[in-house]
Amino acid sequence: MTTGLYVHIPFCRSKCGYCSFASIPWKEALAERYWRAVVREMEIAVAGQERAPETVDTIFFGGGTPSLLPAGHIAGILDACRRLFRLDPDCEISLEANPGTLTNEKAQAYRSCGVNRISLGGQSFADEELTAIGRVHTVRQIAESMAMLRSRGPENIGLDLILGLPGQTEHSWFDSLDKTVALAPAHISIYMLELEAESPLYQSVAAGRQTLPEEDSVAGWYLQTIDFLDARGYGQYEISNFCRSGCECRHNLKYWLRQPVLGFGAAAHSFDGGSRSANVADVARYVRAVENGMSPVAWSSVVDxxxxxxxxxxxxxxxxxxxxxxxxxxxxxxxxxxxxxxxxxxxxxxxxxxxxxxxxxxxxxxxxxxxxxxxxxxxxxxxx
Ligand code: SF4
The missing domain is CATH 1.10.10.920 (Arc Repressor Mutant, subunit A)
Incomplete structure (x- = not known):
C-alpha cells in the first residue's frame, strides 16, 4: 500500500469571516521556524519507524494559505520528503494557493521544485460576495493567478467555489460557474457554505447584518450545477468535487478510500491504516515541541x-x-x-x-x- 503525506501550512493574510480551519495571521519569524519544524518532525517520524517507509505517491500542502510561504520553504520541505521517503516517480504534489499571493516567480519556483498541481481558492466571481465573506482578493486576481500559473506554473490546476454565500443569487452563482469554466481548470470543487457558531459571519447573519440565500434555492442550484458542469466536461466524482476525465485529486481520494496519510505540521491529522492521530493545533506550541525534541501529537486512537x-x-x-x-x-x-x-x-x-x-x-x-x-x-x- 502506498502512503500520502499532508503538510499543514497554517498562515493566512487575515481570517476570512467563515473560516473554521486551523489558521493564524502571517508572522515571518514564526514561519521561518515553522517550515524547519515540519522538516524536523518528518526526520523524527522516519527515524522512529522500524521498517522502511512506504512509497509516497501523493503530497498535499494544505492550509491556511500555503502560497503565502516563500517558495524556498516549500522547496525545502519537498527536499526533505525526497531525502526521507521513497517518492513514486509519478507522485502527485498539490499545493493550495489563494489569489493575490502568487507571483510569476513563485509559480515558476513551484514547478521547478516539483509541485505539479495547484488548488486555487477563487470562491466567487462577484467582488461584493468576496468582500462579504472577508476574502482579501478580488475577482481580477483570480484570473491573474490563473494566467501566472498557466504561463509558468504547474499545469494541473483546480479552482474552488463556495455555494450559499451572503448576497449570492442564481444569476451570480451561474455567472461564477461560467467564468470558472471559461478559465478551463482541470478540477472544480464546489463547497457549501457551512458556518460554525463562533465565526464572525455566523454572528453577522444571526444579527441580521448579512443575509444568506434560501436553503431550498441553494439546494436547487447545487443540483443544477451537477448537470451544468457535466455538460461542460466536468464529471462529478465526489459530493463536492468535479473534474475532467482522469484529473481526480489522488490525494483526497485517499481520505475517502481510507488509505494511509501521514500528516505533518500544526493540527495535521494522520491515519496509518489502523489508528488516527492529530498534532496540537496551536502553531507556537507545535514549533516549540518539535524544536525541543518532543512529540507534537495531541491525541491518537486505534480505530476499532x-x-x-x-x-x-x-x-x-x-x-x-x-x-x-x-x-x-x-x-x-x-x-x-x-x-x-x-x-x-x-x-x-x-x-x-x-x-x-x-x-x-x-x-x-x-x-x-x-x-x-x-x-x-x-x-x-x-x-x-
Ligand atoms: S484563506 Fe482559507 S484558511 Fe485562510 S482564513 Fe480564509 S478560509 Fe481560513
Whole structure:
C-alpha cells in the first residue's frame, strides 16, 4: 500500500469571516521556524519507524494559505520528503494557493521544485460576495493567478467555489460557474457554505447584518450545477468535487478510500491504516515541541471495528462510485454491519441511496441530505 503525506501550512493574510480551519495571521519569524519544524518532525517520524517507509505517491500542502510561504520553504520541505521517503516517480504534489499571493516567480519556483498541481481558492466571481465573506482578493486576481500559473506554473490546476454565500443569487452563482469554466481548470470543487457558531459571519447573519440565500434555492442550484458542469466536461466524482476525465485529486481520494496519510505540521491529522492521530493545533506550541525534541501529537486512537465500519460507510458513500457492498462485508469486522445494511435498504425506500447489484451509492437527494445519511454511522474521531 502506498502512503500520502499532508503538510499543514497554517498562515493566512487575515481570517476570512467563515473560516473554521486551523489558521493564524502571517508572522515571518514564526514561519521561518515553522517550515524547519515540519522538516524536523518528518526526520523524527522516519527515524522512529522500524521498517522502511512506504512509497509516497501523493503530497498535499494544505492550509491556511500555503502560497503565502516563500517558495524556498516549500522547496525545502519537498527536499526533505525526497531525502526521507521513497517518492513514486509519478507522485502527485498539490499545493493550495489563494489569489493575490502568487507571483510569476513563485509559480515558476513551484514547478521547478516539483509541485505539479495547484488548488486555487477563487470562491466567487462577484467582488461584493468576496468582500462579504472577508476574502482579501478580488475577482481580477483570480484570473491573474490563473494566467501566472498557466504561463509558468504547474499545469494541473483546480479552482474552488463556495455555494450559499451572503448576497449570492442564481444569476451570480451561474455567472461564477461560467467564468470558472471559461478559465478551463482541470478540477472544480464546489463547497457549501457551512458556518460554525463562533465565526464572525455566523454572528453577522444571526444579527441580521448579512443575509444568506434560501436553503431550498441553494439546494436547487447545487443540483443544477451537477448537470451544468457535466455538460461542460466536468464529471462529478465526489459530493463536492468535479473534474475532467482522469484529473481526480489522488490525494483526497485517499481520505475517502481510507488509505494511509501521514500528516505533518500544526493540527495535521494522520491515519496509518489502523489508528488516527492529530498534532496540537496551536502553531507556537507545535514549533516549540518539535524544536525541543518532543512529540507534537495531541491525541491518537486505534480505530476499532465499530469506528472502522462507520468510516468505510460515510467516507465511501461520498464518492459517486459508491461502495462495493461485498467488499465492505469482507473487510468489516463489526456485528452492526447487518443493521447498517438494513438502514441503507430503508434509505433506498425514501430515495436517499440506490442499490445497483452489489453497489450502493447516494442519490442526488442523498447528496443534499448527506449529513443526515451519515449520522446513521458513528463518526469516531469527531470528539477530538
Ligand atoms: S484563506 Fe482559507 S484558511 Fe485562510 S482564513 Fe480564509 S478560509 Fe481560513
Amino acid at each position: 471495528a465499530e469506528a472502522e465500519m462507520g468510516e468505510m460507510l460515510y467516507l465511501g458513500l461520498r464518492l459517486n462510485r459508491g461502495l462495493d457492498w461485498e467488499a465492505v462485508r469482507r473487510a468489516c469486522r463489526s456485528d452492526r454491519l447487518v443493521d447498517c445494511e438494513s438502514a441503507l435498504k430503508e434509505m433506498a425506500g425514501i430515495g436517499l441511496v440506490e442499490w445497483q447489484g452489489n453497489r450502493v451509492r447516494l442519490t442526488r437527494r442523498g447528496m443534499l441530505l448527506s449529513n443526515e445519511v451519515f449520522q446513521q454511522f458513528v463518526q469516531p474521531w469527531a470528539d477530538h
